[in-house]
Amino acid sequence: MDLKAALHSDLQEAREALLWKLEGLTDYDIRRPMVPTGTNLLGLVKHVAIVEAGYLGATFGRPIAELDPWFREDAVVNADLWATAEETREQIVGLYRSVWEHSDATVDLLGLDARGRVPWWGGSEEVTVLRILVYMIAETNRHAGHADIVRELIDGSAGWRRGDDSLAPGDKDWWQIYRDQLEDVARKASGH
Numbered sequence: 001m002d003l004k005a006a007l008h009s010d011l012q013e014a015r016e017a018l019l020w021k022l023e024g025l026t027d028y029d030i031r032r033p034m035v036p037t038g039t040n041l042l043g044l045v046k047h048v049a050i051v052e053a054g055y056l057g058a059t060f061g062r063p064i065a066e067l068d069p070w071f072r073e074d075a076v077v078n079a080d081l082w083a084t085a086e087e088t089r090e091q092i093v094g095l096y097r098s099v100w101e102h103s104d105a106t107v108d109l110l111g112l113d114a115r116g117r118v119p120w121w122g123g124s125e126e127v128t129v130l131r132i133l134v135y136m137i138a139e140t141n142r143h144a145g146h147a148d149i150v151r152e153l154i155d156g157s158a159g160w161r162r163g164d165d166s167l168a169p170g171d172k173d174w175w176q177i178y179r180d181q182l183e184d185v186a187r188k189a190s191g192h
Contacts, residue, residue, distance in 0.1 A: 004112050007133045008104070014140035015100060017161045018045060019093060021147035025154065031083060034153045041150055042092055043082040044143045049096040050080045051139060055132050056103035060116035064102055107133065 001009070021041055022030050030042040053067045083092055112130040121127075152158045156172075159165025170178065 003130075004107065004133075007130075007137065008107055010137050011133060011140060012100075013161070014137060014144055015048075015096070018048060018140060018144040018147055019096070020162055021144070021151045022089065022093070024157075025151075027089060029154050030089060032154070033082075034150045038078070038082065039146055039150055040082060041147055041154075042089060043080075044147050044150070045096055046083055046087075046092050047080045048140055048143050049092070049099045052096075052103055052136055053099045054120070055118070055136055055139075056106045057099075059118050059127065059132060060106055060110060060114065060129070062102070062106050064099065067099075103136075 022045065025041070031040050033040050050067060053064045056062075057064050057067075083089075107129065110129050112128060112133070114129045115126045116129070116132070117125070118127055118132075148158060148160075159167055168178075
C-alpha cells in the first residue's frame with residue numbers, strides 16, 4: 001500500500017470509530033453533555049464533519065458551500081459542537097458521510113505534495129495534502145478519544161472499534177476491582 005492509501009485508510013478507520021460511538025444509544029444519550037464543557041457524542045461528529053470539510057475542502061480550493069456559515073467570523077461560538085433539537089442523528093451522520101465523499105475526492109484528485117492554504121491559519125502558510133491528511137487523522141482520533149470517554153460515561157461501553165476493543169479482558173466486577181486498585185494507589189501516592 002502506498003503512503004497516500006495508507007494515510008487515507010487511517011483516516012477512514014478514525015471516522016468509523018467516531019461514528020461507532022453513536023450506535024445503540026438514544027437521541028437523548030447522543031446529545032447529552034457529559035462533562036462541564038458540554039462535550040456530547042453527536043456534537044463531536046458534527047464538529048469533525050465541519051472541521052474536515054474545511055481542511056480537505058476549502059484549504060485546497062474545494063469548499064462545500066452549505067458549510068460556509070460555520071467558517072464566517074459571525075458564526076455562533078461552539079455551534080459546531082452540538083446539534084439543535086431540529087437536527088437529527090441522520091442529518092448529522094449524513095453530513096459527515098457527505099464530507100467524507102468530498103474529502104475523499106480531494107485526496108484522490110490531488111497528490112500528497114499538492115499545495116493549499118488554511119484560511120483560518122492566516123492564509124499565509126502553504127500546506128500540503130500530506131500535512132493535512134496527517135492533521136485530520138490526529139484531529140479525528142483526538143475526538144474519537146473524547147467520544148470513547150463520553151460513551152463510557154453514558155453506558156459503560158468502551159473500546160477502540162467494533163471487533164477489537166483493545167482492552168484487557170475482564171467483566172464488570174474485574175474492572176471495578178481494577179478501578180478500586182487505581183483509586184487506592186492514587187490516595188496513597190497523594191498522602192490520603
